[in-house]
Amino acid sequence: MTLFAWPKKAAFGRVVPKNKIYDHAAASGALKERFVQQVDQINWAFKLAPETVNLSATESVAEIQIFRITLKGVGLDNEVLKAIDRAIPFPLIFELMQGGRIKLAAAYKRPAQNTTNDKASDRWVVGSYFGTDWQPESAPRHPLPIALDMSGLYEQLLSPLVQNGVAAPVVKGTVLQAHDSAAASYTSATKSEQAVRLTLEQRIELAEAITAQQKEIEQIKARLGRERQFNKRVAINTELRDAKQELQRLTQQQAAVSRY
Template sequence: MLYDWPRAAAFGRVIPKNKIYEHAGANSALKDLFVREVDQIVWSHKLAPETINLAATKSVAEIQVFRILQREPTLNQDVLRAIDRAIPFPLVFELEHGGRIKLAAAYKRPSRSDGSRWVLGDYFESDWLSEHAPRAAMPVALNMGALYERLLSPLVERQAARLVPGMAEAPHASFIAAAAMEPISLETRIAQAEAIKAKTREVERIKARIAREKQFNKRVAINAELRAAREELKRLSGGGNSEVE
């Protein structure tokens, strides 16, 4: 999903890469990534109390929208992380390449022990869409913090759906349905998504071990591990009837 950001929030400022280097403490390897993968960085929109008439919250005073014009089809997340480190506000990225756009964002919050520091989680991304795809209205929210959650939640849920076969075709799966049935914090949803991601990787590692193992008795033991891991992944993804192959 792409959003039709409010006109009053339009900023449209091109950000020189050296400004990101300066504020992110970029080393030569990171600079090489920017040169190789990033064509242009545009500070696209500034979602703030004065531009969208929503009250700031303690953790979300403003949300900045950055558009990244990519030179290559993929973008190393270290690039996004460097920009996030350089900008002291939560960010939502629009990544653009070859006539397509997708959203990306990591949950970003002030440190509970040091309010001057930011804690940055893993990145979540939408699917690629045509740059001409219709844009949806920005989510309705009562304040900036609630808006931030509503912008990130679909990205978090989509990642879980991509990782577990069947979830994308079964929006009633409890991971998604629970969000509609009862209030679940964004941090809880992210923890669920990250647990699914970690367990999915574990399943793949166990499957690789089975493929390499030649001894029958060891394969039997590893298969038992695989069954247990699949059951745990099924539980994390909300039960359902889909099999994790």
């Protein structure tokens, strides 16, 4: 997974106190506790803006902020990231740091349409979080992708994360794996699927659909494990087969998109 060499001109380097996030995100007591348990430090590391990357602002993306979060452990609840997203009125890319390792995470963030609420946190729509695997912090970094404007840059930065899949939630300090062996085995694509080019929003919808289908398969498997009547087990097995076929179709479509 590519790490980007953020321009030196874009360096911001300010530590963000957690209580500032609490105030702007209206954090509950439980969410504050997650910050205390999981987050060591929040650093507003870089500010990608017209004056720092020489790209024109757009209506939806005026700037992109890079936040580096030093973790106390390997787990981070997505609600922590969402709280930071709600507190900062720009699209964010997160670099998560822990024990000499780094991973990227981000959600597609866009301005809310026709909002009548004056609260800054309600002026943005924050989608599902996407993340990469851990890699050494010393891994090579590459120049920013070529783009025509800030919106194009945002899409280029998000696209590799979206292709990697929805970030799994943290449960009791462990990360749930969102991959299914049936999905992993399908990488080919039909000619009709190869002909389709998807927008970033459509690729996000596809990634979310795959995650939802994976969860449905796990739920069917759990029902199958509890069922003892033979005829009902047969019916559930049929349902499981159909669900796996749908997962294979979605994964096949995603594999075709990744070739572009």
